[in-house]
Amino acid sequence: xxxxxxxxxxxxxxxxxxxxxxNVPMKDGVVTDATRxxxxxxxxxxxxxxxxxxxxxxxxxxxxxxxVPEMSLSHVAPKVEEVLGRKVTFVDALDADAVAAAxxxxxxxxxxxxxxxxxxxxxxxxxxxxxxxxxxxxxDAFSAAHxxxxxxxxxxxxxxACAGRNMExxxxxxxxxxxxxxxxxxxxxxxxxxxTKLDLLSNLIEKVDYLVIGGGMANTFLAAQGISVGxxxxxxxxxxxxxxxxxxxxxxxxxxxxxxxxxxxxEFAANTKHETVANTACPEDAMILDAGLAAVQKIVSVFExxxxxxxxxxxxxxxxxxxxxxxxxxxxxxxxLTKQGKLVSIAGGGDTVSALNQAGAADDFTYISTAGxxxxxxxxxxxxxxxxxxx
Numbered sequence: 001x002x003x004x005x006x007x008x009x010x011x012x013x014x015x016x017x018x019x020x021x022x023n024v025p026m027k028d029g030v031v032t033d034a035t036r037x038x039x040x041x042x043x044x045x046x047x048x049x050x051x052x053x054x055x056x057x058x059x060x061x062x063x064x065x066x067x068v069p070e071m072s073l074s075h076v077a078p079k080v081e082e083v084l085g086r087k088v089t090f091v092d093a094l095d096a097d098a099v100a101a102a103x104x105x106x107x108x109x110x111x112x113x114x115x116x117x118x119x120x121x122x123x124x125x126x127x128x129x130x131x132x133x134x135x136x137x138x139x140d141a142f143s144a145a146h147x148x149x150x151x152x153x154x155x156x157x158x159x160x161a162c163a164g165r166n167m168e169x170x171x172x173x174x175x176x177x178x179x180x181x182x183x184x185x186x187x188x189x190x191x192x193x194x195x196t197k198l199d200l201l202s203n204l205i206e207k208v209d210y211l212v213i214g215g216g217m218a219n220t221f222l223a224a225q226g227i228s229v230g231x232x233x234x235x236x237x238x239x240x241x242x243x244x245x246x247x248x249x250x251x252x253x254x255x256x257x258x259x260x261x262x263x264x265x266x267e268f269a270a271n272t273k274h275e276t277v278a279n280t281a282c283p284e285d286a287m288i289l290d291a292g293l294a295a296v297q298k299i300v301s302v303f304e305x306x307x308x309x310x311x312x313x314x315x316x317x318x319x320x321x322x323x324x325x326x327x328x329x330x331x332x333x334x335x336x337l338t339k340q341g342k343l344v345s346i347a348g349g350g351d352t353v354s355a356l357n358q359a360g361a362a363d364d365f366t367y368i369s370t371a372g373x374x375x376x377x378x379x380x381x382x383x384x385x386x387x388x389x390x391x
Contacts, residue, residue: 002390002391003162003163003171003387003390003391004161004162004163004390005162005163005168006043006046006047006050006138006162006163006164006165006168008162009050009136009138009160009162011047011050011051011052011136012050012051012052013051013052014051014052014053014134014135014136015052015053015055015099015100015108015133015134015135015136016047016052016053016054016055016134016135016136016137016138017055017057017130017131017133017134017135017136017137017138017155017159018040018043018044018047018054018055018056018057018138018139018140018164019057019058019137019138019139019140019141019144019151019152019155019386020040020043020056020057020058020140020141020164021036021039021040021058021140021141021142021143021144021370022036022037022040022056022058022060022073022076022080023036023058023059023060023061024036024037024076024079026075026076029075031076031079034079034083035370036370037076037079037080037083037084038083039166039370040084040140040164040166041083041084042164042165042166043138043140043164043165043166044084044086044107046164046165047138048086048105052136053102053104053106053107053108054107054108054138055099055108055110055133055134056080056107056108056109056110057110057113057130057151057155058073058109058110058112058113058141059112059113059114059119059144059151060072060073060075060076060112060114061112061114062114063112063114063115064114065114065115065116065117065118065119065120066115066117067115068115071112071114071115072092072111072112073090073109073110073111073112074090074092074111076109077090077109080107080109081107084107086105086106086107087103087105087106087107088106088107088108088109089102089103089106089107089108089109090109090111091108091109091110091111092111093111094110094129094130094132094133096132096133099133099134110133113130113149113150113151116150118150119149119150119151120147120149121150122148122149122150122153122154123150123154124150124154126150126154127150127151127154127155127157127158128158130150130151130154130155131155131158131159134159135159135160136159136160136161136162137155137156137158137159137160137161137162138161138162138163138164139152139156139161139162139163139164139167139386139389139390140163140164140165140166140167141166141167141386142166142167142170142171142369142371142374142375142386142387143370143371143372143373143374143375144374144386145167145371145374145384145385145386145387146373146374146377146378146382146384146385146386147385147386148385148386152385152386152389153385153386153388153389156386156389156390157389161389161390162390163390167387169367170367170369170371171387173346173366173367173369174346174369174375174378174379176308176344176346177308177310177344177346178207178310178378178379181307181308181344182307182308182344183209183307183308184209184210184305184306184307184308185207185208185209185210185306185307185308185309185310186208186209186210186211186212186302186303186306186308186309186310187204187208187210187211187212187309187310187311187312188212188214188299188309188310188311188312188313188315188330189201189204189211189212189213189214189217189312189313190213190214190215190217190218190312190313190314190315190316190327190351190352191215191216191217191312191313191314191351192215192216192217192233193216193217193220193233193235194217194220194221194235194238194241194242195235195238197217197312197313197376198241199380199381199382200312200376200379200380201245202245202248202380203379203380203381204254204310204379205245205248205249205252205254205256206252206254208254208310209253209254209255209306210254210255210256210257210302210306211249211254211255211256211257212257212299212302212315213256213257213258214259214291214313214314214315214316214326214327215313215314215315215316215317216232216233216234217313218258218259218288218291219232219233219234219288220234220235220236220238220239220242221242221245221246221256221258222258222259222279223236223239223242224239224240224242224243224246227279227280227282228280228282228284229282229287229288230264230282230283230284230285230286230287230288231284231285231286231287232282232286232287232288233287257298257299257302258279259279259291259292259295259315259326260278260279260292260294260295260298261276261277261278261279261291261292261293261294261295262276262277262278262279262282262288262290262291262292262295263275263276263288263289263290263291263292263316263322263323263325263326264276264277264282264283264286264287264288264289265286265287265289265323266285266286266287268287268289268317268320269320270320270321271321271322274289274322274323276292276293277292289316289317289323290315290316290317290322290323290324290325290326290327291315291316291326292326295315295326296315296325296326296329296330299315299326299330299333300329300330300333303330303333303334303337303343304337304342306343307342307343307344308343308344308345308346309334309343309344309345309346310346310347310379311331311334311345311346311347311348311352311356311365312347312348312349312352312375312376312379313349313351313352314327314351314352314355315327315330318351318354318355318358324355324358324359327355327359328358328359328361331355331356331359331361332359332360332361334361334365335359335361335362335363335364335365336364338364338365338366339364343366344366345365345366345367346365346366346367346368346369347362347365347367347368347369348368348369348370348371348372348375348376348379349369349372349375349376353368353369353370356368374386
């Protein structure tokens with residue numbers, strides 16, 4: 001991979017334009033989850049240690065090219081200051097003089113890039129205005145790397161460019177998962193709909209040895225085999241596509257793993273009446289909400305035979321008990337194998353991170369990606385403009 005890191009750049013005395021993701025959730029003017037801010041700390045610390053000054057570029061929410069006061073990054077600045085332990089100088093315009101005048105040792109935070117109507121159009125004029133604020137470009141926002149915007153892609157062509165620590169870690173982890181992985185490789189793909197993950201499934205069957213399909217997606221694959229899934233969530237119009245995927249997987253030497261047994265219920269509610277049945281025995285008036293014990297045992301046995309695991313999506317309706325059982329059990333098994341040094345485990349996607357945290361397994365995975373769309377597009381085999389521009 002041809003991208004440079006901070007270690008390969010001379011940062012001493014330089015202003016380092018650093019594209020970060022601090023698009024954090026807020027309620028009543030208070031940041032409710034500072035994880036994304038915490039993730040940029042290694043990059044900021046590295047820049048200061050090398051004698052540079054970080055000048056942060058970031059978006060916040062979706063102002064759609066307009067100045068929306070409640071979407072100003074000034075609201076996030078105090079939390080950035082608190083988490084990173086350094087003074088933040090907030091600059092509300094693309095003003096090189098204001099950046100240069102910032103107090104020595106402080107982080108400079110530029111106003112929301114998406115206040116500019118041409119940011120999402122990757123306007124070269126705007127990219128030049130950004131470039132005038134610094135000497136070096138560091139992209140540390142992998143989660144925005146699938147977007148060709150002025151602050152993610154255009155800017156990288158105008159200044160010496162490199163990846164930040166978060167971006168570096170993300171790219172290294174993904175390369176180990178799909179670039180040059182230790183085999184056998186198993187992918188877990190769950191979630192509600194096959195339709196949202198067709199590109200992902202098509203790419204993975206060419207690259208992995210086992211493909212575990214869970215959640216509502218599994219119902220569509222079961223239906224494609226002529227199995228009745230009762231009132232379960234199922235995309236019956238995509239059963240033909242599911243058959244094609246299974247045929248292609250067979251030809252590619254990829255084993256698709258579907259649940260042998262399933263947990264069914266008659267209403268979507270916590271701790272409602274439920275039972276475990278063979279995947280061929282779902283009552284017509286019931287719905288499948290989780291994988292059963294035999295299915296979990298099969299999944300764990302696949303993990304035990306594998307060297308690399310990629311995980312995206314839960315195995316069942318993990319938000320409500322007891323339909324989180326399969327996801328929790330499989331996640332804990334993967335975490336334990338990782339702790340023992342037997343498995344490289346990489347996971348990403350919003351529901352996935354929530355599910356692994358809920359299972360108490362996230363901390364023991366090799367790498368957890370906080371990126372949503374960018375993580376998926378990478379797994380789909382697509383080129384990410386913000387990464388390609390660093391080459």
